[in-house]
Amino acid sequence: MVRALSSATALVLDALGRGFTHGFDILDATGLPSGTVYPILRRLEQDRLATSRWESARLAQQEQRPPRRNYVLTPAGTERLQEARERFPMLSALPARAKARRA
C-alpha cells in the first residue's frame, strides 16, 4: 500500500538517503522530534521502504555501549526518495543545516 507522502516522511527518507542510519542521527539530520521520527521509521519498515539491522556486538563492546539499530533504504525506498525529492525540491537545501548541527 502506498501511503501519501508527508513532508516529515520525505525528510526522514532524505536523511536515510544521505547515509544517516541511526535513530538519533536521523533526528539530528532532520531536526524533527523523536516522537515523529520513530513512528515514521516503523512505518517505512512496515511498508518495506527501509530495513533495519542490529550493528555488530563486537563494535559496540569496543565502545562499551549496547549495539545500535540501523536503518537503510531498500530499493523501493530509494525510488520513494526520488519521488520525495521531486515533490519537495527544497529537500536539497536542507543538508547544510543538518551538517551545521552536527559540527
Place this chain on the structure above:
Amino acid sequence: MSRPPLLVALALRLVRIASLLVPTRDRHAWRREWEAEIVHRQVTLDRERRSSLAEQAVIGRRALGSLADAAWLRRQFTRDSDLVHDVRHALRYFRSRPGYFAFAAAILAIGIGGTTAAFSLMDKLVLRALPYPEPARLVSLWQRNSATGDQREEVAPGNFADWRARATTFEVIAAAEPWSVDYINGHRPEPLFATRVTERFFDLLGVRPLHGRLFVDDDHRPDAPAVAIISHAFWQRLGGDPAVVSRPVVLDAAPVTVIGVLPKDAELNLFDNRGERDVFLPKVLIERERQNRDSNYWAAIGRLRPGVTRGQAQEELDRISAQLAVEQPRTNASTTAGVGPLETHLMRTVRPALSVMIGAVVLVLLIACANVANLTLVRGAERQREFALRGALGASRARLVRQLLTENAVVALAGTALAIGVAWAALRAMIRFAPIQERRLDTITLDWSMLAIAIGVGAVTAIVFGLAPALQFSHRRPLSSGHDRADIGTRRSRVFRDALVVTEVAIAAVLAVVVGLLLRSFTELLETHPGFRPERAAVVQVFAWDRHNTPEKLVAFHDTILERLRRLPGVREAGSVSAMPFIDANINIESPFAIDGRAPAPRGQEPTTHLTVATPGYFSVMNIPVIAGRGLTADDHQRATPVAVITRTLASKYWPAGDAVGSRISFRFSGRVRNLEIVGVVGEVRHDALELPPRDELFMPYAQVPFGSISFVFESDADPKRLMQPAMATVWDVDWQQTIYDSGTVEQLIAASVAPRRFALVLSGVFGSLALLLAAMGIYAVMTVSTRQRTREIGVRLALGASSGEIARLVLARGLVLGAIGLAAGLAGALITTPLLQRHLFAVTPGDPLTLVAVALIVVVMTMIACYVPARRAMRVDPLMALREG
C-alpha cells in the same frame, strides 16, 4: 559508560516505563534500540568531552518521544488485535445484513424492554415493602359478616374500641375515619378529603413528619385546640413553605392550626374512594361512637408485637369476637374479625391487574428468548459453510467461538440500547392507563437493576445459542459441507428450531386467549345495563346539612336549586337522589325492616334494604322504569300519606306473589321509626359497579323525608358536559359557600368504575400483542431460512414445470403446519390455565368458544402474513441460478 548523569538516567527510566506500552512481542528489541541510542549519544559526548546540561536535556527531550513511539506501536497492534478485528468483522457482517441485525436487536429490545417496564411497575406496587419501618408487622383489620356473607367490611367504631381495649397481640391498633372538610380556595368552596385518625396512628406506621410534629395523645382530648396534619401535596398547594406549620388554615369555616407536614412517600390509601387524603385530624372518640356497632365505616390498622404472627393475632381477634357476640347479640351475633397484611389491603385495586401481568411478562420474555435462540441458530446454520472454510484455512475453534461471541455481543448491545427506550415508553403507557387512585404510580421510574437482570437473560440467551454453530462445527470435518448449500443445518438442529417456533406460537396463543377473555369480559361489562340510561345525564353532589341545618332550610335550598336547574337552557328534566349510583362518597344507608302483618324475623336475621331519598325527577332523568303500581309524584308532598317505591329485586325477594304494592313496612330512618305504604315497584339499579348485582333499594319522596346528602341529576338535550359549569354555578348562586363534592356526567362515573379492569386489559393487551408479534417474527425467520435452504429443490420443481403458485403453497403449507401445531398446543394450554383467571372474568367462561375461535383465526392470519415474504421470495427463484448455485 560510567554512571550516567541524572537527566540521562531519567531518560533511560522513561524508556523503560514507555516500553510497557509496546506489545510484548517487540518490547525487548524496542527497549534495546532506544537505550542504545541514548547510551551511544552520552558515550560520544563523554568521549568528545562535550557533555553539558544542554546536551543532556536534548537526550531527555528525545526520550520523551519514546512515549509517542511506544503509543504508536500499541495503536498499531490494537488495530490488528482479534477483538477489534472481530468487532469490525461483525459490523461488516451486519452491514451486509441490516435486516437480520435490526430483527435480532428488535426482538431483544421488546423482550428486555417489556420485561423491565413490567417489573419496574410491579416492583414499586407489589414487590417493594411499604415505605414504613418493619412493614411485615403492619396489618389491616376488618369485619366479616357471616349473615350477609360479606368477607370484608369496614369496622364499626364500637367494635374497634373493644378490639383496641382487649387485644394484647398488637403493639398499637389505630383507625381512620373517612372525613371531609370544606376549604375556601380563593372564593370557591372546595371539598378536601380528610381522615380523622385515632391515637398513635402515625406512630404505628412509623411515619416521621417532614416538618413540625405528629399528633400526641393530648390532641385527641375533646377540649384540645383544633390541629391538623397536612399531606405533602396540600402543603405544596399552600406554597410549600415550612412556616405553614403552626399557622392556622380555615377548614369548615373555623381556624385549625397546622402542626405537621407528612413526607411525600407517606401516601396511605386506606379507603376505596377516589381522591387523596389531604388533611388529617385527631379523632376524638365520643360515647355515642363507642356504642355504634351498626354502621361500619372505619379502616383499622395495627402493628403486631415483635414475634407475634398474624395467625396468633387472628386467634385472639376470634376470641374477642366470640366474647362480643355474647355481650352484644343484637349487633355482633354474626360479626367476626379478619386480619391480613396491610400491603395487600393497600394494593387491592391494582393487584388483580398485576397478577395477570406477571404471568404475561414471564411468557413474553420466554418467547423473546426462544426467538433469539432460534434466530442465532438459524444464522449459525446458514454460516456452516463460512466456518468450514475458515476452519480449513486454519482458524481454531476458539477463534471462531470468539468471533461469534463478539457478533452476538454487538447484537445484544444494540438490543439493550433500544430496550431502554422500549421500557421507558411501555412504562409511560402503563402509568397512563392505571386506575387514577394510585398516586404512587407517578413516582415510578425505570428500575435499573431490573433492566440489568433482563439484559442478562437476553444476552445470555443470545450468546449461548449463538455459539451453537461453532460447536456444531467441531463435530464435522471442516470441508464436508463446503460445497453443499442445500445441506445447511443438520436435521436435528432443524427439528430443534421448529420446536422452538411451535413453542413460541403456543405461548403467544395462550396469552392471546387471556387477552381475548379479558377483552370479552370488559366489553360484556360495558354492555351490562346498569338499570338506567346514562347517555345524557349528569350529576352535581352536595352535602347540605352543615349550612342548612333545619328541615325547612334544607327543603328551601333543595327546591330552589332544583327549580333553577330545570330552567337552565338545555336541561330537559332534573331531580335529586340521596345516594347516586357510581358516585364514591355516597351516604349508603342499609337498614333492617319489618313487613306489617308478618311475624317479626329473629334478631340479626331481619330483611334489610338500602334506604334512599329521591324526587320523581330522578327516575325520569335516569330512565328507571315503573314496573308495578306508580312511581313517586309531586303529589307525595309533606302532608300527604307517607309512601315509598321499592325495586323489583326487593319486591320479588319478599313479596314473591307480586303483592308488594299496597303493603306497609316499617324501619328506622333519621332517628325515627317510619311506617310507609309501598305504592310502586321500579327497575333495579347497579349501584357501585357494573359487575356487582343490582341492589335492593327503597325510595322515599324527598318532600316527605328531607335529607342532607343530595345528588342533583339532570338530563340534557345535548352533550351534558356542556352543562356542568352552569349547573355548578346554579348551586353557588343559591349559596356561594356550598361545597360541591363530586360532579360529572354519569358516563364518566361509570368509566371511572371500570378503570381497574381497563388497566388489566391494557397491560395484558400490550403483552399479548408483543407475544404475537414475536411469534410472527419467529415464524418469519424460520420460513425465510427454510426457503433459502430449499432454493435448489424449488429450482428443480420450477424447472420441472411447477407454477409459482404451487411453490408459494409449498412454503405456506409448511408455515401453517408449524403454526397449527403451536396453535393446538396453545389452545390446550389455554384451557388448562385460563380457569386461574376466573375471578377476572365477567359473563365469560374460561373456555369461551368465541375467544378460542378468534385466537385461532388471528394465529392463522399471523402465520400467513409471516410466510408472505418468504413465499414471495420462493416464487421469484430463478431455476437456472438455483441449480447452478446448488
